[in-house]
Amino acid sequence: MKIRRAEKKDCQRMMELVLELATFERAPQEVTVSQQHFEDSGFGENPVWWAFVAEDNEKIVALALYYIRYSTWKGQRMYLEDIIVTEAYRGQGIGKILFERLVQEAKEKNFSGMMWQALEWNAPAFDFYKKFGARFDHEWVNCSIDF
Template identity: 50%
Template sequence: MKKTTIRRATEKDIPQIFDLIVELAIYEKAKHEVAITPEQMVIDGFGENPAYGAIVAEQGDTIIGFSLFYIRYSTWKGRCLYLEDFLVNEEYRGEGIGKLLFEATILEAKRQNTNMMTWQVLDWNIPAIKFYEKWEATLDSEWINGKFYQDYLDNYKVRFLDKLEQNKVLLD
């Protein structure tokens, strides 16, 4: 096994991280949902107010895995690290790289003084579920996810402008 380095991601890593994101989206049968670009990821993650952080697993000059996360706030728990994506390239699985990357993410949650680390896993992704069970993670099947996509958000104010004005909702 080659030497694996676990480190914080830099702007230069984004093209390879993006490729892994697409790989994950294909695995999750959702490639069509990837709307972000590597250029936007650089702006969002390395600008004045970064929206996320990332840790990479690297062998030589190749990023073979990553975790991408951000801090969110729970009204019940306070500061939480939300693990948005976690992936080790398929050909490198079974070598302990996922363990190292996950440990680094847990340490980041501690470094950020969070009270909880949380993530989602698809109910059919049995290898990932087994991975998290090895960590004795609490897997909660009780919650149903809700979301609005960009087209809904873009059109919301237009569709409900009269209602907003009548109720004196100030958004601008």
Template identity: 50%
Template sequence: MTTIRQGTKEDLPAALELIRELAIYEKAEDQVSNTLEMMEQDGFGDHPVFGFIVAEENNKIVGMSMYYWRYSTWKGKRIYLEDLIVTESRRGLGIGKLLFDETIAIGKAAGATGMMWQVLDWNEPAINFYKKYNAKMEEEWLNCHLDF
């Protein structure tokens, strides 16, 4: 049985392991510079900047959804799904759907007008999953970032 619950500070080591597993899957393991200490401060310090929920089976975390809040001048408050991760051995069993649905529910309960996220253009399993929700995938916007 899979339980979905709010993530706690004690769950962060498992969350970081899932993040590393995702980075390996996305062929970008060398780009993970986040640390447990950073996650503790950023998620549970004086001014938390992210939230997360976990999927747990037999007292083991097998998946998570990490999110934060953003503001769109066109749409208002939005929930941003930073990562939806299910450990490889548990994929295809509906755990991602449970996490995704709960993340949507969190956004709705907080008065958000919608949810945003990114998906790699080669990640067909994820793209097909999101299409089941009739998600809009925009091709005309380019993702930009600066590293400090």
């Protein structure tokens, strides 16, 4: 298994994994970003996300995508948007390797921490994050507006 930084040429496969995750999360219709917008947002003039991919025999089987979140209390923090491992490769430790790579990246960039979300019904995700000593905040409620 090879872990490397994502490149623009990876975006099509990365979007396939995003759709796979959305299907797993029972919301494939919620993926409305275009391929072009996805690519421009990661590899355009002003990228807003960065990612690592895991390859097996030169095929991308997993990704970890993050962006920088700013906290007025804590400063710059890594926001883990998604770790996605294609179904056939789950349970082999790839998510752990990607998560550890993200922690390393956050420390190298002097971020004050890392944040992410997990769906309340996704028990395997909660079990996974507990292994890293993650804290779960039951006080704050996620809010959003779609345009």
